[in-house]
Amino acid sequence: MSTLTNRLSEALDDKGISKSELARRAGISRQVLNGYFSERSRPSKEVIADLANVLGVNPAWLDEYDVPKYVSNSERKHELTLEEALASVMSYDGKPMTDNDKEIIEGIIKGYMESKKE
Numbered sequence: 001m002s003t004l005t006n007r008l009s010e011a012l013d014d015k016g017i018s019k020s021e022l023a024r025r026a027g028i029s030r031q032v033l034n035g036y037f038s039e040r041s042r043p044s045k046e047v048i049a050d051l052a053n054v055l056g057v058n059p060a061w062l063d064e065y066d067v068p069k070y071v072s073n074s075e076r077k078h079e080l081t082l083e084e085a086l087a088s089v090m091s092y093d094g095k096p097m098t099d100n101d102k103e104i105i106e107g108i109i110k111g112y113m114e115s116k117k118e
Contacts, residue, residue: 002039003064009037011055011062011069025054 012022023033027050035041043051045063052059058071097105 004042004062005037005039007057007062007064008051008055011052011057015055017054022051022054026050 012019015022017025019033019037020030023030026033026047028047032041036043045059048063049059052062055062057069058067060067061069
C-alpha cells in the first residue's frame with residue numbers, strides 16, 4: 001500500500017467517517033476515491049487539499065511529505081500565500097465551492113494582499 005493510501009486510511013479512522021462520507025464532503029465520487037485507495041489513480045493537488053480539509057490534516061502530510069500530520073494556525077510563521085488561502089476555502093460545510101465562488105474569493109484575497117503592500 002502506498003503512503004497516500006495509508007495516510008488516507010489513518011486520517012479516516014481518526015476522523016471516524018466512512019469513505020462514502022469523505023467522497024461526498026470532498027466533492028468527488030466514491031469511484032474516484034476508490035481509485036486512490038486501489039492506487040489506480042492519484043489525486044491532483046487540489047483534490048488532496050480538499051481531502052485534507054475534510055479530514056482535518058495537513059495537505060502536505062497527506063501528499064506523502066515528511067511533515068507534521070496536523071498544523072495549527074499558531075505554528076504558521078508566515079502569511080498565507082494566495083494558493084494556501086484558496087486551498088483552505090475550497091469547500092464550505094462539506095460542499096465544494098463553484099468556480100464562480102472561487103473567483104470571487106480569489107478577487108477578495110488579491111485585493112486584501114494588494115492593500116497590505118501599501
